Amino acid sequence: MSFPCFIILYLTTFMLHLVYMPLTMYVGEVISHVIVVDQSGYGHFRKLQEAIDSVPPNNREWIEIQVRAGVYREKVIIPVNKPYISLVGASISNTVVQWWGGGGSDTLEYSTFSVFSSNFVARNITFKNLFRGAVISQAPAVLVYGDKIAFYKCGFIGVQDTLTDFMGRHFFEGCYIEGYIDFIWGYGQSIYHGCIINVTSGPYDDRIYGAGYITAQGRINMEDNDGFVFKYCIVVGKSYAYLGRPYQTYSRVIFYKSYLSNNVVPQGWNLGFALGHVGSVTHDEIECTGPGADTSQRVKWGRSLAYNELTYLLNPNTFINQDNWIQNQPLPTKERWTTSNSLFRSSQQPQKDPGNQCRGPIHSLSRILEQG
Numbered sequence: 001m002s003f004p005c006f007i008i009l010y011l012t013t014f015m016l017h018l019v020y021m022p023l024t025m026y027v028g029e030v031i032s033h034v035i036v037v038d039q040s041g042y043g044h045f046r047k048l049q050e051a052i053d054s055v056p057p058n059n060r061e062w063i064e065i066q067v068r069a070g071v072y073r074e075k076v077i078i079p080v081n082k083p084y085i086s087l088v089g090a091s092i093s094n095t096v097v098q099w100w101g102g103g104g105s106d107t108l109e110y111s112t113f114s115v116f117s118s119n120f121v122a123r124n125i126t127f128k129n130l131f132r133g134a135v136i137s138q139a140p141a142v143l144v145y146g147d148k149i150a151f152y153k154c155g156f157i158g159v160q161d162t163l164t165d166f167m168g169r170h171f172f173e174g175c176y177i178e179g180y181i182d183f184i185w186g187y188g189q190s191i192y193h194g195c196i197i198n199v200t201s202g203p204y205d206d207r208i209y210g211a212g213y214i215t216a217q218g219r220i221n222m223e224d225n226d227g228f229v230f231k232y233c234i235v236v237g238k239s240y241a242y243l244g245r246p247y248q249t250y251s252r253v254i255f256y257k258s259y260l261s262n263n264v265v266p267q268g269w270n271l272g273f274a275l276g277h278v279g280s281v282t283h284d285e286i287e288c289t290g291p292g293a294d295t296s297q298r299v300k301w302g303r304s305l306a307y308n309e310l311t312y313l314l315n316p317n318t319f320i321n322q323d324n325w326i327q328n329q330p331l332p333t334k335e336r337w338t339t340s341n342s343l344f345r346s347s348q349q350p351q352k353d354p355g356n357q358c359r360g361p362i363h364s365l366s367r368i369l370e371q372g
């Protein structure tokens with residue numbers, strides 16, 4: 001890049017930053033329109049839902065909705081006819097959307113933030129469900145219903161069903177997920193990359209409830225493509241938990257090269273709803289580390305993954321990103337794209353023999369939390 005060109009780029013970026021416009025270095029699709037949400041009235045709207053309502057139905061161009069720092073007390077729904085929305089908060093801790101929904105069996109309706117459209121991306125924003133009944137019950141912070149949806153550096157906070165990863169192909173990178181019971185559940189076809197999973201019963205006393213469940217994956221048929229793959233994640237917590245309990249007959253969950261603290265119970269997996277089909281549910285742990293990664297006392301039931309299936313699932317390009325939708329979304333910087341891309345390239349040579357050497361999570365934890 002020549003010198004004057006650099007100056008112009010620098011100035012442009014700098015000036016745009018001042019008026020809170022998008023960064024210039026998008027490498028995926030371009031943003032056609034920017035909407036600013038600001039609680040104090042200095043944006044186009046004060047409420048996030050108002051901004052979403054202003055997007056034209058069956059929109060075909062990427063629209064960026066910037067949500068300035070603040071706690072937004074509202075329930076938000078992105079309907080199926082509002083695709084191509086890119087949602088950007090100020091940071092994972094400073095832009096928070098929260099609501100209180102729960103208390104019955106209409107799980108999906110309680111969600112604080114629901115995405116029914118496809119082609120959605122969010123970054124730097126936290127979603128919370130603050131519902132606190134007398135007993136723990138379903139209260140999702142987020143419901144992800146559409147296809148081709150990615151979350152970067154986002155927070156999901158709740159107790160039960162926090163992240164309802166319901167349906168479609170999804171990618172979560174550098175996210176923070178908090179909960180206690182089935183707090184990552186659904187029929188989603190998803191990769192969680194470098195996420196922090198915090199097992200906590202919040203205001204409830206875990207000594208009454210016993211161990212919680214991180215996942216409850218719902219793959220129903222052998223032909224279905226869904227499943228949850230956790231790569232380079234970190235499991236920490238205040239309470240104990242199973243890595244998961246199968247929710248349907250062909251439930252499929254993998255933890256790959258993740259750090260498991262001693263909050264993970266030695267049995268690892270709970271029978272959950274799998275009684276009678278323990279031979280068809282799949283759970284696997286590959287090269288995980290930390291005190292919770294010792295597999296010597298793990299349950300003996302469950303189907304082992306064939307090498308082909310494992311490599312297929314671990315590679316984002318074969319499992320979720322067949323049509324390169326991840327790179328084609330508007331991502332914040334070239335750097336981000338390069339990072340994701342290099343992660344995709346890394347040759348996955350899964351080894352069935354898990355290493356249990358205990359490397360502290362602190363380094364990677366702070367790295368994930370610090371990164372933009």
Ligand SMILES: *[C@@H]1O[C@H](CO)[C@@H](O)[C@H](O)[C@H]1NC(C)=O
Pocket residue numbers: 196198199200201202236237238
């Ligand atoms: C996990 O949640 C607890 C609250 O129960 C909190 O004290 C702790 O800091 C959280 N851990 C991380 C890594 O955020």
Ligand SMILES: *[C@@H]1O[C@H](CO)[C@@H](O)[C@H](O)[C@H]1NC(C)=O
Pocket residue numbers: 088089090091092123124153332370371372
């Ligand atoms: C996201 O937040 C981080 C601070 O946590 C910031 O450095 C980064 O620029 C933000 N990214 C965008 C695209 O706003």
